[in-house]
Amino acid sequence: MAHIPDGILTLPVLLAGAAIGAGGLAIGLKRLAPERIPQVAVLSGLLFVAALVHFPVGPSSAHLILNGLIGISLGWAAFPAIFVALVLQAVLFGFGGLLVLGVNLTNLAVPAALCGLAFNAVIKARPAWGVAAAGAAGAFGVAASMLMVALSLAASGREFLVAAQLVLVTHLPVMAIEAAFTAAAAGLLLKVRPGFLGRGAVAVVVLAATLTAAGPALAHKLTLFASTEGNSVSGHAYFSGGDRAQGVVVTVTDPAGAVLHRLTTDAQGAFSFTASSRADHRISVEGDDGHAAQFTIAATELPDTLAPGAPAPDLQAMIDASLARQLRPLREQLAATHDKIWWHDVVGGLGAIIGFFGLAYGLSARKDKKS
Amino acid sequence: MSLFRLEGIHFAYPSGAPVLNGAHFALAAGERVALSGANGSGKTTLFHLMVGLLRPQAGTIEAFGAPRASERDFKEVRAKAGLLFQDSDDQLFCPTVIEDVAFGPMNLGASRAEARAVAVRTLAELGLTDFEDRITHKLSGGQKRLVALATVLAMQPQVLLLDEPTNGLDHDTRARLTAILQGLPQAMMIVSHDGDFIARLATRTVALEGGRLASPL
């Protein structure tokens, strides 16, 4: 289940979760017309009841998570609906905790809202695909939530990586269950109460289009790193995901904006130059498609044998500088792996998961039709 | 041989006074027993006990020639004793009529195709031929009652437990239901306050009073 208790996550993760959760809640409430409150409350209550249903999975059992169904029914209003259910579960059953409410909300509601966006877009374009899309939303809701739970854990410490992987693996059967479950529930809703699912499709298409446009932009984010050794500065540029950026123009300027050097990265995306003054060096790279990245080498990182630019450094500054020099490679490596985990794993993993379940569901649906 | 034999059944809900207090009862094949009693006297509770949805605090239940106590025992009983609920909305939950009627046979292990065939046949027998793809939720009250009966009959039970089957039905639907039930071979227990309906159908009457069952002489 998606209820992380208090005491595991670190403060930054809690804060990030709270911020995203609060933002989503604000949007959800703003778009929620007062007349729809009884409707949303019904679904919120349903979410609460669903958590009491255990499905047997071999010798073990699994909970329904239901955020896919909530998402396709409510869109943005999934945030307040899930929030209320989480508060009630925490207070009445002791599920989850208090300070983690934001993270738990984010982990469940962000995938739900995305399901809503995607589902509405699909149902507008191809109404006949409604049931299959709902099944995919059911699987995606679980997959994305568990991925986010795993990321929340992993971001709180390396020691949780194994547990994070465990979360993902153990929820594979839940995805299958939730896909079949959500497809059935949505099928019934589409038949019995047509028009309830897939409202507000127009605004949603615009949003979805924006999101898809933003996707590649993020996927090709340029990143830049440089370090000093004596008075020579070297670094490299790479894309998120780890690919080196070859033949990209690198510009080095001083604090006043005057261009000191203009270089191009080599086949490994690397570049180097020799600093001639002890001043801040601003390094910037610009890719063909308008992506840019910047990095600053502080004056203190350069040896004081270089004459002009700055006042004589005190001892503290020297220690800082030496520390910075030693820590740099570490920081660089950390940032590289961080970016790598994010985009490769999130996008690739989700894609594979959705594809796999979509295929499985489609095949089984066809088999049913034949028989 | 009796289909059901209940001995010394005691039952009370956690929150209240005892509902059944040493009830004895037997149902034989071919019988249609009317169960009378005031509102809240425990008639529905008795039905739920007979199919194991509730368990007695004391007493024994024998059904279809074997004592029944565990959930596993009652699973067999539920396949052979069909319970028609007072409120058909409690019984119907699938989008279409055909899926709802096929639900029971599938629980008994039929394949999708077999269950579908049984469902089509059952609906035809009840004169609901064109109802397969109708949406259950949008049927009228009378239609819902007939479809609910079909969902029970599709499991080919040996006993029917009918809880207020004519409740809320109009004159025509009531006549139709009466005719259908008269033509069925199953043993029945019927809870109803509809005197005319009972008179047409029942072979004997049993009264539930003070937690015990008594046959009026």
Added chain:
Amino acid sequence: MSLPHAHSRTARPMLGGEAHGHASLHDDCEGHGPIGHLDPRTRLVAAGLFALMVVSRDQIWPLVLAVGLALAAALLARLRVLPTLRRMLAMDGFMVAAVALLPFTVPGDPAFSAFGLTGSGEGLHQAALILLKANAVVLMLLALVGSMNTIALGHALARLGLPCKLVQLFLFTVRYLDLLHREYARLRTAMKARAFTMGTNRHTWQSVGYLFGMLMVRSLERSDRILAAMRLRGFDGHFPCLEEPSRFGRPDGLFALASAASVVLMMSQG
């Protein structure tokens, strides 16, 4: 430990009961024990501060003290022992795994070995910290907030500045919970009467999907009827935000003092 005066909150609701025997999800449970006399807002704020306090501590002893404080609060709130224990143990399976794996994933001095793996003392320490924190927060939450009538909780949230719409949503949800749960139980009973059992197969998942779909349709129709009834009574699309008179009094002041003292005590243990 015995907690006297069992109050009316039920354990996990039994599924499959019917109207008479149905265990309510959220009975009124206000007014039991000294905690019951406090203003709901005091309890909410205290629970929040306590959680913040607990989560930010990283030594064993202050956390043991925190669990002690939470236990004391549970006693004062007259929580029933068994249901409370069950709730505390109901940590998610994978969280148990996350904690159990810690000794093997945190690097440090080997302290013990199991299954051919060596567990580190540091890992054990961290696992203990997490267990103490999670249980202290949950216990305090159940004691201070869980023992509160859910309607009172809604009003307290409104007075603490939660958006009006969100509070209305909360109150409506509370109102629907029992109805939904009862309807769910009735449908499940009817399915059981038709020989349905949960299994690991598509028939099960689809059937439960239909069950929830139907539950949704019926509840949505009920919500339509409720909205119509509200219109009949002059609802024009705006909820008046409910105002409840403050009940902040001497007990609340005392409790606030006691809470502050406990927090200082916990800080000083670090």
